[in-house]
Amino acid sequence: MGHPLHGENLLQRKGKTRMSIIKKIITFRPSFTLRILTGLIAMLVMLSVCTVVAISDQTGLNVRDTQFRARAVEAGAKVYSLQCARCHGAGGEGIEGLGPSLAAESFVGRRELEERPDGSVAYRVVAPSARMQQIGWGGTLEDYIIAVTSSGIPVRSSPVWDVNHPTFLDSLGGPLRPDQIRDVTAFIVNWSLKPLSDDQAVLPPAPGEGMAGRPTPVPLTEQQEAGKQVYLRAGCTACHAIRGVGNQGALGPSLSRIYTVATERIASEDYKQNLRDQPPAASPEEYIRQSILHPNAYIVPQCPQGPCVAGLMPQNYSQTLSPEDLDKLVDYLSTLR
Numbered sequence: 001m002g003h004p005l006h007g008e009n010l011l012q013r014k015g016k017t018r019m020s021i022i023k024k025i026i027t028f029r030p031s032f033t034l035r036i037l038t039g040l041i042a043m044l045v046m047l048s049v050c051t052v053v054a055i056s057d058q059t060g061l062n063v064r065d066t067q068f069r070a071r072a073v074e075a076g077a078k079v080y081s082l083q084c085a086r087c088h089g090a091g092g093e094g095i096e097g098l099g100p101s102l103a104a105e106s107f108v109g110r111r112e113l114e115e116r117p118d119g120s121v122a123y124r125v126v127a128p129s130a131r132m133q134q135i136g137w138g139g140t141l142e143d144y145i146i147a148v149t150s151s152g153i154p155v156r157s158s159p160v161w162d163v164n165h166p167t168f169l170d171s172l173g174g175p176l177r178p179d180q181i182r183d184v185t186a187f188i189v190n191w192s193l194k195p196l197s198d199d200q201a202v203l204p205p206a207p208g209e210g211m212a213g214r215p216t217p218v219p220l221t222e223q224q225e226a227g228k229q230v231y232l233r234a235g236c237t238a239c240h241a242i243r244g245v246g247n248q249g250a251l252g253p254s255l256s257r258i259y260t261v262a263t264e265r266i267a268s269e270d271y272k273q274n275l276r277d278q279p280p281a282a283s284p285e286e287y288i289r290q291s292i293l294h295p296n297a298y299i300v301p302q303c304p305q306g307p308c309v310a311g312l313m314p315q316n317y318s319q320t321l322s323p324e325d326l327d328k329l330v331d332y333l334s335t336l337r
Contacts, residue, residue, distance in 0.1 A: 069186060076187025079180050081305065083168065090306040092191055094202025097243035097256050098163060098304075101201030106130045108141065108192040123192075135207055141192075145185045149176075220335065227332025230325045239313070241304075242336065252313065253300050259337045262287040271298055288333050292326065293318050 081090070084102075089095050092103025101107060110127040129141045137144050152167035152174075168174035169181060176184075220228065228245070231237070237245070239252040253261075262284035265271050272280060278297040281287035290297060295313035302308065314320075321329070 072183045072186040073190045075180070076183035076185065076190075079176065079184040080187050083176065084184065085305045087163070087304075089202075089304055090302075091196070092188070093196060093200060093302075095241065095304050096202050096254055097161065098241060098254075099161065099165075099202075100204040101196060102188050103191040103196045104198050104201035104203060105192075105195035106198050106201075106203060108189060108195050110195055111189075111192040113193065123189075131204070142185050142189060145188055146181055149181050149184065150174075150178075218335075220332070223328050224332045224335055227325075227328035227330070230321070230329045231332060234317075234321065234329070251303065251305065253303055253308070255333060256336060258288060259284050259334050270301065274298060285330055285334055289326070289330050292321075292329070 084099075087095060087099035088102050089099075092101055094101035094104070105127070107129055109125060109129040111123045111125050113121045114124040115121050132141055132144060139147075148165060150167070150169035151172065153165040154167070166174065168176045170177055231242075231245070236255075241254045241256065243256045262281075266281050266284070266287050275298045276296070278290055278294050281290050295315065296310045299310050300308045317326070
């Protein structure tokens with residue numbers, strides 16, 4: 001058996017060795033060069049980790065961006081229907097005298113959805129907005145829509161439109177929050193994926209063209225002037241628009257060119273095939289009279305805020321209008337070409 005003191009001394013030596021190592025670690029003072037190298041290595045490791053995480057998460061970011069854009073377009077459609085369709089048309093085709101087309105290719109251009117490798121999609125401009133180039137706008141189409149929607153166009157720059165574009169931003173007295181304006185902008189820009197051809201739309205004049213003087217209108221006859229008063233008195237302005245006449249309703253079709261429209265309509269296959277319970281009109285004047293007395297006989301396909309519906313126009317004008325007033329009204333509407 002070994003001596004007890006011998007084992008105790010061995011334990012003491014081991015303990016002293018461990019304390020010596022710990023003391024050296026605690027009191028270690030690396031050189032300045034070693035400190036710099038260690039810091040650089042640590043920074044590179046951190047940057048590498050962050051880069052790997054960012055790259056791996058980019059797919060999720062792209063997908064969420066696509067989802068947010070889709071939600072913005074959906075929310076913007078509701079805002080557009082409530083605030084914009086009455087002047088620009090339900091399909092962005094524009095309404096003569098009230099507002100130009102916002103869905104025409106010359107305004108929104110043409111874009112395609114480009115699919116990324118991660119499955120998300122992004123816009124790719126195929127043809128830029130000709131209107132932005134025409135007016136010399138230096139920003140993006142989105143910037144222009146946001147600017148006009150927010151601030152409006154308070155100064156009449158052209159006699160083409162009967163009303164100035166109002167202010168919509170709530171901080172400027174309008175009804176829309178900034179996020180709603182961004183949403184409706186996303187909705188309008190989305191039309192660039194399948195824009196209307198320019199011949200399907202009401203286009204604004206080129207800069208300077210709208211300032212040209214209009215021809216002096218032919219004065220109305222006494223009967224036609226009386227018919228205009230019938231139009232105002234009978235409440236037609238609540239739903240219909242005539243450039244420069246009374247309040248500009250936007251539920252029913254515009255009547256600003258009703259005689260010309262009636263001429264084209266009675267020759268159309270749609271009218272011939274969908275007319276119900278009435279003989280076909282042989283003249284524009286007959287069509288106008290038929291539309292007043294029998295509004296459900298033929299339903300116009302498109303109204304400013306969407307497809308026209310039966311029963312919206314009063315059915316009792318044969319009782320509320322005298323034959324004389326009806327003749328005057330038809331005579332007046334026949335001047336609108």
